[in-house]
Amino acid sequence: MTKWIEIGTLNDIPVLGSRVVRTASGDIAVFRTSDDEVFALDDRCPHKGGPLSQGIVHNKRVTCPLHNFVIELKSGTAVAPDEGCTRAHPTKVENGVVWLSVQTAVAVPAE
Amino acid sequence: MLNKVNKPKLVVIGNGMAGIRTVELLLDRAPDLYDITVFGSEPYGNYNRILLSPVLAGEKTVDDIMLNTEQWYDDNGITLRKGEMIEMIDRRTCEVVTKEGARVPYDRLLIATGSNPIMLPLPGKDLPGVIGFRDIQDVEHMVQASTSYKNAVVIGGGLLGLEAANGLMKRGMTVTVVHLLDTLMERQLDQVAGGLLRKSLEERGMVFKMPAQTEAILGTDRVTGVRFADGEELPADLVVMAVGIRPNFELARKAGLHCERGIVVSDTMQTYDGRIYAVGECVQHRRQTYGLVAPLFDQAKVCANHLAMKGFATYDGSVVSTKLKVTGIDLFSAGDFAPGADKEEIVMQDASRGVYKRIILRDKKIVGAVLYGDTIDGPWYFQHLRDGTDVSHMRERLVFGAANLGDGGHSGNNSVAAMSDDTEICGCNGVCKGTIVKAISEKKLFTIDDVRAHTKASSSCGSCTGLVEQVLAFTLGGDYSAAPKVKPMCACTDHSHDDARRVIVENGLKTIPDVMKFMDWKTANGCHSCRPALNYYLLATWPGEYRDDQQSRYINERVHANIQKDGTYSVVPRMWGGVTTPDELRAIADVADKFNIPTVKVTGGQRIDLLGVKKEDLPAVWADLNAAGMVSGHAYAKGLRTVKTCVGSEWCRFGTQDSTGLGVKLEKFMWGSWTPAKVKLAVSGCPRNCAEATCKDVGVVCVDSGYEIHFAGAAGLHIKGTEFLTKVATEEETLEIIAALTQLYREQGWYLERMYKWCDRIGLDAIRKQVVDDVANRKALFSRFAHSQQFSQSDPWAARAQRGVDRNEFTPLAELELA
Numbered sequence: 001m002t003k004w005i006e007i008g009t010l011n012d013i014p015v016l017g018s019r020v021v022r023t024a025s026g027d028i029a030v031f032r033t034s035d036d037e038v039f040a041l042d043d044r045c046p047h048k049g050g051p052l053s054q055g056i057v058h059n060k061r062v063t064c065p066l067h068n069f070v071i072e073l074k075s076g077t078a079v080a081p082d083e084g085c086t087r088a089h090p091t092k093v094e095n096g097v098v099w100l101s102v103q104t105a106v107a108v109p110a111e
Numbered sequence: 112m113l114n115k116v117n118k119p120k121l122v123v124i125g126n127g128m129a130g131i132r133t134v135e136l137l138l139d140r141a142p143d144l145y146d147i148t149v150f151g152s153e154p155y156g157n158y159n160r161i162l163l164s165p166v167l168a169g170e171k172t173v174d175d176i177m178l179n180t181e182q183w184y185d186d187n188g189i190t191l192r193k194g195e196m197i198e199m200i201d202r203r204t205c206e207v208v209t210k211e212g213a214r215v216p217y218d219r220l221l222i223a224t225g226s227n228p229i230m231l232p233l234p235g236k237d238l239p240g241v242i243g244f245r246d247i248q249d250v251e252h253m254v255q256a257s258t259s260y261k262n263a264v265v266i267g268g269g270l271l272g273l274e275a276a277n278g279l280m281k282r283g284m285t286v287t288v289v290h291l292l293d294t295l296m297e298r299q300l301d302q303v304a305g306g307l308l309r310k311s312l313e314e315r316g317m318v319f320k321m322p323a324q325t326e327a328i329l330g331t332d333r334v335t336g337v338r339f340a341d342g343e344e345l346p347a348d349l350v351v352m353a354v355g356i357r358p359n360f361e362l363a364r365k366a367g368l369h370c371e372r373g374i375v376v377s378d379t380m381q382t383y384d385g386r387i388y389a390v391g392e393c394v395q396h397r398r399q400t401y402g403l404v405a406p407l408f409d410q411a412k413v414c415a416n417h418l419a420m421k422g423f424a425t426y427d428g429s430v431v432s433t434k435l436k437v438t439g440i441d442l443f444s445a446g447d448f449a450p451g452a453d454k455e456e457i458v459m460q461d462a463s464r465g466v467y468k469r470i471i472l473r474d475k476k477i478v479g480a481v482l483y484g485d486t487i488d489g490p491w492y493f494q495h496l497r498d499g500t501d502v503s504h505m506r507e508r509l510v511f512g513a514a515n516l517g518d519g520g521h522s523g524n525n526s527v528a529a530m531s532d533d534t535e536i537c538g539c540n541g542v543c544k545g546t547i548v549k550a551i552s553e554k555k556l557f558t559i560d561d562v563r564a565h566t567k568a569s570s571s572c573g574s575c576t577g578l579v580e581q582v583l584a585f586t587l588g589g590d591y592s593a594a595p596k597v598k599p600m601c602a603c604t605d606h607s608h609d610d611a612r613r614v615i616v617e618n619g620l621k622t623i624p625d626v627m628k629f630m631d632w633k634t635a636n637g638c639h640s641c642r643p644a645l646n647y648y649l650l651a652t653w654p655g656e657y658r659d660d661q662q663s664r665y666i667n668e669r670v671h672a673n674i675q676k677d678g679t680y681s682v683v684p685r686m687w688g689g690v691t692t693p694d695e696l697r698a699i700a701d702v703a704d705k706f707n708i709p710t711v712k713v714t715g716g717q718r719i720d721l722l723g724v725k726k727e728d729l730p731a732v733w734a735d736l737n738a739a740g741m742v743s744g745h746a747y748a749k750g751l752r753t754v755k756t757c758v759g760s761e762w763c764r765f766g767t768q769d770s771t772g773l774g775v776k777l778e779k780f781m782w783g784s785w786t787p788a789k790v791k792l793a794v795s796g797c798p799r800n801c802a803e804a805t806c807k808d809v810g811v812v813c814v815d816s817g818y819e820i821h822f823a824g825a826a827g828l829h830i831k832g833t834e835f836l837t838k839v840a841t842e843e844e845t846l847e848i849i850a851a852l853t854q855l856y857r858e859q860g861w862y863l864e865r866m867y868k869w870c871d872r873i874g875l876d877a878i879r880k881q882v883v884d885d886v887a888n889r890k891a892l893f894s895r896f897a898h899s900q901q902f903s904q905s906d907p908w909a910a911r912a913q914r915g916v917d918r919n920e921f922t923p924l925a926e927l928e929l930a
Contacts, residue, residue: 007925016636016662019924030924034636051678054666056639063639065666065674068570070639081554081565102927 002090004099010036011096018053018062023102028089029053030100031073033060038091038098039073046071046084118146119218121418122207124197124362126151128160129391129407130223131179136415138187144419148190148215150197150207153246156180160246161404161588164271164436167250167278178555200366202384219386219418222363222374226356226392226402231266235328241350244275253349257282260348264288264337266325268295270435272353273308276317277437279349287345288312289337290321291354299433299444303460304467304483311440311465320345356402358393373400378425380414390414396428403431404589408557424605432493434486436588441528443489446479446496447471454478459510468510475503475874487525488512490580501874504834518830520574527581536578539571544582551586559583574828601640603633608861611645615652623649623660639665644862647749650785651857654899661917667747670920671907672729680729681722683746684736685782688756688774688794689717698739706732716753716791718744727921733908742782742906749863750785751792751853754778755803759796759813768813770796773842777811780846783903784896786853787860787869805833808866809849814838818845822852823870831867834875837883851892852882854899 013019013032020043021028027043029052037060043053050066060073070079076088090101121137123130126149134147151157155177162176184191196210206214228243230236240256242249256263257279265276268290276286288295294305309319324340328350338344358373369375369383373395380388380396390410392402401407406429413426432445448471457470464484470492471479476499480492491512495502502509520538524530532545550556550565562579563570569579597607606614611626620626623645627637637645642663649657667673672680684699699719703711710722724732733743745752754777757763759770774794781792793804794811804810806826810833812819817840824833836852839845855878860869870878881888910916 005925005927007927012919012924014662014919019919022923022926024928027923048676049678051674054670054674054678056642056665057662058636058638058642059634066676068639 002101004092004101007098007100009096010038010093010098013038013098016057018055018057020053021100025104027051027053028100028102029062030091030098031057031062033057033073036093038093040089040091040100041071041073041076042087042089044086045069046076046078046086047082052086118144120216121145121147121219121221122215122217123147123149123221123223124200124207125149125221125223125225125391125393126153126155126157126191126193127223127225127391128157128178128404129225129411130221131157132408132411133221133223133388133390133414133418134189135179136412137418140415140421141419145219147188148192149184150195150209151191151193152196153248154194155247156183156191156193158247159587161436163244163247163250164274164278165438165588166247167253167275168281168438169278170438173247175552197362200362200387202366202387205386217386219388221414221418222360222382222387222389222393223391224359224362224393226358228352229355229357230352231325231354233325233328235330235334236352238328238330238334239332240330240334240348241328241352244271244351244353245356253279253351254282256349257284261285262287262346263349263351264345264347265351265353266337267353267355268292268319268321269298269353269355270296270433272351273312274436275351275353277312277315279351280315280317284349285318286316287318287320287347289323289325289339290319291324293322295319295321296433296435296444299481300442300483301448301469301481304442304444304469304481307465307467307483308435308440308442312437356392358395358400360393363387363389363393371395371398378413378427379417380410380426381417388414388418396426399428401429401431403433405429406431430493430497432489434489434584434589439528441482441484441486441526443482443486444480445489445493446477448479448481457506457510468512470509472502475501477502477509485525487577487581490577498872500872501876504875505871518574518828520572521578524578527578527585536582537566537568537571537575539575540567542566542568547579547582548586551583556583557587572828600644601638603637603641604630606630608644608864612648612652612859612861615648621649621653621657623663637663647785647787647862651899655902668749670726670729670917671733671743671745671747671911672724673747675722677723679723679725681720681746682724682729682732682736683714683718683720683744684741685744685778686718687778688754688771690756690771690775691719695739695741698736698741702732702735705735708732714746714753716746717755718746718753720746727923730912730921734912737906737909737912743908745782748785749788750783751778751781751790753791754781755791755793755807757794757796757801759794763796765799766796766813767815768796768818770794770802770811770813773811773813773818773845774802776842777846777849780900781850781853783905784853784857784900785903786857788863788865790853790856790866792849806830807833809852811845811849816840818842820845820848820852823867823875825865825867829867834870836879847889847893848882850896851889852878854892854896855881857896857899 007021018029018031028040029043030040043051045064047069050064052062054065055062061070063070069082076086078084089103092099157179159176159178165171197207198210199208206216208214228245242252263279263284263286265272265288268288276288280286294302295308326340327338329336334350336344336346360370360374363374364370374389374393375395376389380390382389391407409429410426413424416424435442455472459468466484469481477496530544534544536544547566547568556562569576599605600608626645646660646663661669672682706728708721712720714720754774756771756774760766790808792809793802793807795802795804796813804812806824810821819838820836821833822836825831
């Protein structure tokens with residue numbers, strides 16, 4: 001049973017940019033691609049915990065601002081040859097409103 | 112996915128490095144386009160032929176040098192028909208015919224038949240025990256011979272001959288190298304380097320007979336000796352002929368394709384029959400044939416692009432460099448070093464260190480280089496050679512090279528040959544030699560970019576690039592890492608920075624998507640490397656017109672502060688010329704208290720840094736600093752940062768001019784300007800140079816009669832003194848020249864290319880001409896700089912702190928109370 005939480009509108013997130021959602025267990029970075037797709041990841045790079053929300057977004061990836069690890073927005077996995085994975089959270093956009101389902105259990109996304 | 116039946120058929124004749132590299136790159140660009148069949152005469156997958164020497168020397172095994180196992184062909188749906196020879200190409204029916212008579216149709220054919228060793232037509236050449244040095248079978252033959260025989264003669268003192276001789280010696284044989292001329296490797300070496308090489312090889316026990324002509328190979332059932340033209344005879348149980356290679360184009364010739372010394376191909380690697388491509392050693396391109404690996408990879412790339420129906424890539428020939436794969440001997444040669452009336456030479460020789468360097472110049476450019484004993488700068492010379500850089504301003508230090516190596520972080524090492532596996536090569540990321548070697552071998556890496564991606568070595572500051580390239584050449588046995596003549600901006604495009612700058616200006620392109628569309632970018636929104644570059648180029652080209660794209664800026668420039676390791680930021684207010692006041696200091700102290708800023712630090716550029724500010728506090732911190740009259744110091748910017756000064760004539764006993772005042776004027780005029788990379792200035796009040804102006808991007812040294820203007824210095828990754836630009840009499844002229852110089856850099860520099868590197872690339876003379884000598888041009892540059900400044904001189908902090916610009920950037924989208 002997925003629990004959806006409304007977090008804002010699509011227009012609150014810059015195209016090819018990101019906004020942060022605060023939670024007690026850490027920030028979640030919410031990204032918007034050039035096709036208006038929305039993805040959410042824990043705001044921690046698997047490499048050294050860099051804030052992915054501050055990175056440059058390109059296609060469906062984000063480059064971490066600290067050491068240029070490239071992370072897939074959909075799965076949270078680092079693009080090869082880098083290794084590591086950050087947690088991804090399901091999102092949906094309905095009528096311009098963005099919904100988020102926060103994963104609290106540790107999930108390893110499938111490739 | 113198409114099924115095999117409908118796909119066009121690509122047949123590859125030749126299962127060697129050139130053919131398979133082309134196939135690999137083709138799969139990368141168009142994975143499902145063709146149904147591919149590969150014919151190879153050897154009973155193996157594709158292996159690294161260049162590493163046969165280390166296999167012979169017992170330093171590597173055959174398994175170590177396999178590049179593509181049979182599994183790889185399977186995994187990629189490629190039909191490998193190994194051990195099958197092609198008898199003919201039937202161009203009428205578009206089929207190849209095997210020796211057994213099987214006919215295989217093709218839509219596109221790739222000929223990559225390589226070359227054969229030249230076997231001298233001597234009496235006795237067909238005796239058992241006489242071989243070439245070309246493939247695994249030859250190596251196996253030699254290894255076999257070394258176990259039961261003693262005396263080997265290698266005919267040919269070139270690269271291959273010496274490597275064969277070295278390997279046989281390591282296998283315990285007594286080896287004599289016979290060479291027709293009196294210089295070893297005469298194609299790559301001059302007499303001095305050839306002599307040094309001979310000396311080191313003789314010390315290892317190699318025997319030379321040169322100049323000498325072989326007359327006959329002796330023996331009845333097996334080779335027993337060699338006779339020379341001077342009548343001397345040598346005993347030999349094994350004779351290796353390594354006098355050269357001959358492109359193997361018999362098949363193509365028989366099929367009626369135009370051949371000269373090789374199969375003649377166009378710039379897209381096509382033969383005279385457009386359906387038939389050819390790459391590698393069997394090819395003749397613009398009257399050149401190649402026998403080294405780097406050009407063959409260049410060709411493969413172009414051929415793959417064309418087969419994939421992608422892009423415009425053309426092959427325009429390669430300049431090659433050579434390294435000898437004899438462990439412990441450092442030798443590098445590139446380009447043309449035959450003496451000539453139009454050439455100049457710079458030579459350095461230190462016999463007791465065994466170091467010899469000879470750089471050959473023509474028309475202010477490097478055209479050849481021979482390095483012996485110290486080859487660390489080989490790639491650096493080679494790069495300048497290929498780029499055709501005007502090196503006249505570095506003449507006096509040219510022979511010492513070292514520009515490819517940063518000045519710290521690798522314990523003074525400049526040669527990897529003698530390093531143990533646990534020696535750290537990359538000081539930024541802590542990567543050791545062994546780690547790099549292992550990654551190259553296990554993951555089949557070929558280029559410096561591959562190594563960067565897989566090991567992180569050379570991926571941060573780049574100062575160890577020269578060393579990493581050496582490891583690569585060492586491990587792979589070839590110079591694969593030579594940067595292409597035109598270096599693409601990044602993986603998103605084949606275009607260079609210069610291409611992008613030119614196309615933007617010539618076609619009036621005004622947005623990043625327009626540039627990407629016009630230039631056929633391979634990715635939808637570029638990447639973290641090309642987007643900031645394009646954003647800068649547009650900004651510099653269309654001041655006042657282009658709307659800065661915040662999402663294409665690195666975070667520091669997007670939020671006007673420097674991100675730190677924990678995601679907090681540091682804030683540096685501007686201090687004009689390094690001068691501050693008690694009020695400013697009080698305001699800084701108050702801000703630090705109010706926002707619990709943990710660290711307050713003095714920077715090297717005469718300012719104060721507040722470290723550990725939370726992102727959401729930034730606007731409030733800026734508001735307080737603004738209230739005290741302070742603005743952003745752009746400490747995060749690829750733009751003007753600091754103007755360091757001494758106290759000059761205002762206070763100093765020795766000051767000749769008001770250096771502080773001039774520094775403030777420069778900073779007030781130039782702040783806010785975006786540049787390709789950071790720009791730091793300094794003004795010293797006398798030649799004692801207390802502001803260290805001679806290691807800055809631009810430095811002024813005041814003297815009694817006026818102002819010396821210097822530029823293109825550095826004191827970070829590289830330590831480089833400035834170049835003297837000119838001397839003027841007034842502050843006004845100083846300001847005008849520095850602004851014009853900066854503008855020229857803004858218009859020509861590649862993104863992230865520091866001023867000293869730009870100067871290396873463009874040349875001091877060319878810059879001086881445009882900025883100093885040509886007064887009209889100087890004034891035009893100056894006015895373009897001044898025009899652009901109208902649009903960039905507004906404090907970004909005030910915009911965010913007082914006018915709410917980018918408010919979203921500093922506030923969360925939502926705060927969730929999670930159950």
